[in-house]
Amino acid sequence: MDRSPLLIVGHGTRSAAGVAQFAALVERIRRRAAVDDVDGGFIELSRPPLTDAVGALVARGHRRLVALPLVLAAAGHGKGDIPAALARERQRHPGLRYAYGRPLGPHPLLHEVLARRIDAALDGDDRAGTWVALIGRGSTDPDANAEVAKVARLLWEGRGYAGVEPGFVSLAEPSVPAVLERLRRLGARRIVVAPYFLFAGVLPERIGAQSDAYAAGHRELDVRVAGVIGDCDALADLVLERHAEALRGDIRMNCDTCAYRVALPGFADKVGRPQTPHHHPDDPADGHGHHHHHGDHHHEPALRPGQVAVVGGGPGPDDLITVRGKAMLDAADVVVADRLAPAGLLRGLRPGVLVVDAGKVPRGPAMTQDAINDALIGHARAGRRVVRLKGGDPYVFGRGHEEVLACAAAGVGTVLVPGVSSAVAGPALAGVPVTHRGVAHDVTVVSGHLPPGHPDSLVDWAALARGRGTVVLLMAVESIAKIAGALVEHGRAPDTPVLVVRDAGHPGQRSWSSRLDELGALAAREEVRPPAVFVVGPVVDLRG
Known part of the structure; x- marks a missing residue:
């Protein structure tokens, strides 16, 4: 049996409790003595940094490692950020080789731990009268979101709950309050909110706070929050299982619904794009407004639900819009278009996209700027991806900045996509x-x-x-x-x-x-x- 050293790679958290749980898991695996050496580090936000863990293993004479991403689902961190960080370590340590393990979930060992955490919250109350809200992180990767729905189903199978509904704390719907409202309407009286998270952190705390806030407004419901998976023997077992798989070269990922390979509705802009490090909007920035990623990579911003993209459509022809502008249109749920916006682009939108005509025909019927601002803000607050499509460049006599300021005043985030100016x-x-x-x-x-x-x-x-x-x-x-x-x-x-x-x-x-x-x-x-x-x-x- 190959006992190659194990490098455990975490994303990182601002939570001291989360860092402590990670360290405890590394120590638990080290005590097993199933592999020759174990170390762990984070790619951002926490100490120890990944580079220290790699340096320690190299200093102890190791050149061949198994690098295991300590993530539940294959999303941006597992597909992009962690491999990028490991690539930098290989540059730093010539001759270093590693096998890359697959994400931890979905796996029956984890589903059993979740069921135990839910039972602990139930404290003797029966499963049959209990609905579970399984809350994942939420991602701009549809495959990762789909996996939370899959885990919700697998958690329900054969365990006798009244039902298990998936939800997300960030970036994807339904939100925590929305899934609790859904369960209430389904007739739930007792709900256990189960965070699908490995360790304590800012987002699991947010799940607890949002659950408590919802419960305070619905006194007729019994809402309880279960613990995270945490440091435990089952998680250590699974890490060692993934270690053995990586050495066998068995690192199957689910490629059939991977947005980097297959066009999925609203995500067509990802196909064929390199899986590069990206900034997650819920990761707090450091004091300079930068994230703790290295290098000067600037990831094209995806359009997220609740955001407005102010997009320059170019001087008229459909194909003089920028690639980024086209990606925004491909992701849009609502497009608010000017008369001079390229008409062919509107004909090429996905079926079901709402097009709002803000055509400013001189002295003709036209939406006022206030009405346009209200439309952008209203659709964004309803959780839609909104594109404001203009001719030319939005900041060259396009009133684009007025719209950005109006959105900012309403707490709506914007993405600005420059256009080719007709000037x-x-x-x-x-x-x-x-x-x-x-x-x-x-x-x-x-x-x-x-x-x-x-x-x-x-x-x-x-x-x-x-x-x-x-x-x-x-x-x-x-x-x-x-x-x-x-x-x-x-x-x-x-x-x-x-x-x-x-x-x-x-x-x-x-x-x-x-x-x-x-x-x-x-x-x-x-x-x-x-x-x-x-x-x-x-x-x-x-x-x-």
Whole structure:
């Protein structure tokens, strides 16, 4: 029998009790003397760090280890964070080799421990009149969430409870209060809340607090909270079983419903993506707002229930949205779309996605900004994934930051996804670079929605007229004659070349050339309508 040393890798916790339980388990396994050496460490949040545990084993002469992730389900920590941390240790210790074990659950040994914890909470009361709420951590990995539902079923099988319902303390529904409400409506009178957690920690404490709060509001119910799995012989047995499996090369994972391999509804953005370390929103950040992951990896934020993604859809064509923006749309439950948002993207949404049209047709029927903000906040508070889809870039005359501020004031989290702005893309798609070596070293993007002379205008038209660079005018169709007149009046050369681009990037794209002093007449004669971009300056002459 292979007795290779065992490296136990924990995620880490801010809870001193949780750290103590981890240390006790490591010591319990060490006392078994079933393997040649045992050490354990955490990848973040707690001491000892993983690097100390590896260093200790290496110092004692070991080069070949079994690394076992002390996690219940294969989610981000087991699939991404822990392997990444181990890869760094291999760089640190040339010649180090390890076999990687599979997650602990689901396993009958753990289900037996859970049943014992539930019986302890029942203290002699019968199982038949007892409903169990099995509460998992909750993940952005649907397979990990599905596993909690599977464990709930396996826990119910043959044990005689009235029923077992799965729930989650973070990131997934139903929440603790929601699952307790569900059990109440099913007729439950006695409920045991069972945390599906290895050790004490911030989240198990939260489960207890939320259960107590619900019980306080429903005095007719008998709600009890069971203990976590904790340091025990059964857990030590299972760790050693996983150690033996890893050495045999038997590390089956459930790949049939793994979101990194199979497109699942709302998670299509994960397929084929490297399983990289990611930040969990419930992991408290350190003082710098950073998590305790090493390296400069920045994980693309997934869209979570209750969040609003403010997404720039680009200048018009469906395929000029960013990859991240498309991933947000693929995950959305609700899309609040502007008139200039790419229409084809809306046709490509998953069935059942609610599309709210916030079309701001000039002086036509349109939702007010307040109504749009209310819609974003309302859907997010209902637990939906919300995308606010705009044309161009949301922070270039898109009122995107107003929406981010409104969400923040309402306690709703946001994700900002920049877009390709029509200010740059419109001219480019018509053959005009807004900057060019030796021709233009600056470009000014100007909103034309208020004409020169308007009391609310913040634009210094005289300064613009004195400039030599490129001026790009957006939302200027109505005011273009007045704008061109003001630029000439303040000193811009009357024969400055101008290009008007309408429907940039679409099959119906049109462009017109003009001189600055003839621009108003051209726009009237050709009946130029929005959406149009005006580009003013010597770069226009570069157009082939």
